[in-house]
Amino acid sequence: MKLVLLSGGSGKRLWPLSNDSRSKQFLKVLVNPENEMESMVQRVWRQLGAAGLSESAYVATSKAQVEMIQSQLGSAPIIVEPERRDTFPAIALAATYLYSIVGVSLNEVVTILPVDPYVDEAFFNKINELEQLVLSTNADLALMGVTPTYPSEKYGYIVPKNGSEAKVGATDYHVVDRFTEKPDEETAKALIENSALWNCGVFAFKLDYMINHLINKGYPIQYEEMVKQYDKMTKISFDYEIVEKAEKLVVTAYDGYWKDLGTWNTLTEQMDTDQIGKGLISPCSTNTHLVNELDIPVVVLGLDNVVVATSPDGILVTEKNASPKIKDMLKNMEQRPMYEERRWGSYRVLDYKKFAEGQEILTKRMCIQAGKNISYQLHLKRSEVWTIVSGEGEFILDENYRKVKAGDVLVIPVGGRHAIRAITDLEYIEVQRGSELVEEDNIRLYLEWSEIMEQSKPV
Numbered sequence: 471m472k473l474v475l476l477s478g479g480s481g482k483r484l485w486p487l488s489n490d491s492r493s494k495q496f497l498k499v500l501v502n503p504e505n506e507m508e509s510m511v512q513r514v515w516r517q518l519g520a521a522g523l524s525e526s527a528y529v530a531t532s533k534a535q536v537e538m539i540q541s542q543l544g545s546a547p548i549i550v551e552p553e554r555r556d557t558f559p560a561i562a563l564a565a566t567y568l569y570s571i572v573g574v575s576l577n578e579v580v581t582i583l584p585v586d587p588y589v590d591e592a593f594f595n596k597i598n599e600l601e602q603l604v605l606s607t608n609a610d611l612a613l614m615g616v617t618p619t620y621p622s623e624k625y626g627y628i629v630p631k632n633g634s635e636a637k638v639g640a641t642d643y644h645v646v647d648r649f650t651e652k653p654d655e656e657t658a659k660a661l662i663e664n665s666a667l668w669n670c671g672v673f674a675f676k677l678d679y680m681i682n683h684l685i686n687k688g689y690p691i692q693y694e695e696m697v698k699q700y701d702k703m704t705k706i707s708f709d710y711e712i713v714e715k716a717e718k719l720v721v722t723a724y725d726g727y728w729k730d731l732g733t734w735n736t737l738t739e740q741m742d743t744d745q746i747g748k749g750l751i752s753p754c755s756t757n758t759h760l761v762n763e764l765d766i767p768v769v770v771l772g773l774d775n776v777v778v779a780t781s782p783d784g785i786l787v788t789e790k791n792a793s794p795k796i797k798d799m800l801k802n803m804e805q806r807p808m809y810e811e812r813r814w815g816s817y818r819v820l821d822y823k824k825f826a827e828g829q830e831i832l833t834k835r836m837c838i839q840a841g842k843n844i845s846y847q848l849h850l851k852r853s854e855v856w857t858i859v860s861g862e863g864e865f866i867l868d869e870n871y872r873k874v875k876a877g878d879v880l881v882i883p884v885g886g887r888h889a890i891r892a893i894t895d896l897e898y899i900e901v902q903r904g905s906e907l908v909e910e911d912n913i914r915l916y917l918e919w920s921e922i923m924e925q926s927k928p929v
């Protein structure tokens with residue numbers, strides 16, 4: 471069996487920690503068994519490893535998230551969508567990748583799951599059961615549904631066919647009768663009485679089912695061709711294009727812990743601590759959480775059922791039940807990301823100023839991890855002055871190589887070709903000066919340090 475984890479959406483529901491480049495699944499707000507902070511993606515990857523499944527897992531995502539996944543999961547294999555289109559195209563691309571690049575047999579089962587379910591280990595054991603279910607029932611698709619714990623109006627429900635209960639080995643399953651999307655509470659209650667399950671986005675199928683679907687629809691089945699034609703794929707969800715049209719669907723129930731940590735109120739319920747970052751919550755505050763990513767302390771006094779979240783992108787103070795409304799509130803607010811994690815480390819914007827005559831100044835703290843480097847690059851619209859704050863590194867400017875250390879000041883003119891590699895963890899303050907100070911003005915010439923060194927000569 472192969473697993474494909476879908477890593478989608480940028481999502482503003484956990485703003486200001488999530489932004490256009492940092493989706494909720496990458497926020498380090500959970501705690502791992504070693505007592506270190508971990509993100510939802512890291513938690514799932516760790517759990518997959520423990521269940522012996524990470525060897526056969528691939529992460530399907532858009533270009534924008536690749537560096538974040540590499541930085542958080544290391545060498546996890548990634549299938550990159552040329553552009554964001556929806557879950558059917560993403561899964562179709564993954565199927566062609568498995569078929570024509572990895573050489574997976576058409577008889578092998580592929581299981582799709584979201585990259586961020588908050589679940590316990592039993593969830594992954596259940597995923598293992600899906601393989602046998604597909605193979606033994608000859609169903610088009612086998613689904614895993616979560617046994618509901620309350621009549622939620624937020625989720626889709628999978629409704630089983632009455633009297634269709636059967637068993638494969640130790641796995642109980644039903645034939646699926648239909649789906650009901652986000653019912654009202656009364657309908658949800660009736661559905662639950664009818665043994666309906668929450669749809670948690672876990673689907674398993676034999677690879678030939680998907681490949682045949684692509685052939686029938688006239689889509690390519692070779693990965694390279696699919697990449698070329700990706701912009702022509704219909705933007706449609708896998709649920710609409712495949713699941714709801716499949717002839718034989720079976721579902722098995724997972725009755726363990728499952729939670730969607732998509733909003734501040736659900737996320738804070740899962741946090742082991744009521745405070746992350748600098749600050750104080752007064753003892754007279756109840757059910758209140760503080761998540762502070764800034765370097766200054768935040769004091770919360772006498773507030774009940776509140777989340778205070780701060781980051782370089784902004785500050786949120788919300789009553790817990792109102793927190794899901796944040797996405798709507800931010801609809802018309804445009805702002806560049808002020809913090810990003812990259813394959814080489816992270817940066818934070820410390821200050822930004824635009825002068826009347828159009829000149830801009832942007833100051834960043836750049837943190838490069840030992841052994842990593844930024845690309846050999848140039849900028850057309852800005853010059854940069856870097857002050858190395860800590861650590862040691864290697865620096866190249868217009869092919870001239872030199873070692874650098876804390877205290878050195880480096881001046882990079884507009885158009886200057888430059889790169890830096892950290893020998894030890896390296897931090898520098900970068901002052902950019904020019905017009906349009908955006909990440910898009912990074913013209914990358916080479917990425918790998920070995921290639922960059924081939925260009926260099928010692929000063």
Ligand SMILES: O=P(O)(O)OC[C@H]1O[C@](O)(CO)[C@@H](O)[C@@H]1O
Binds near residue numbers: 836845900912
């Ligand atoms: O192209 P890369 O390797 O991601 O490097 C980009 C980084 O390099 C710089 O241009 C120079 O430090 C930063 O402003 C930017 O974040």
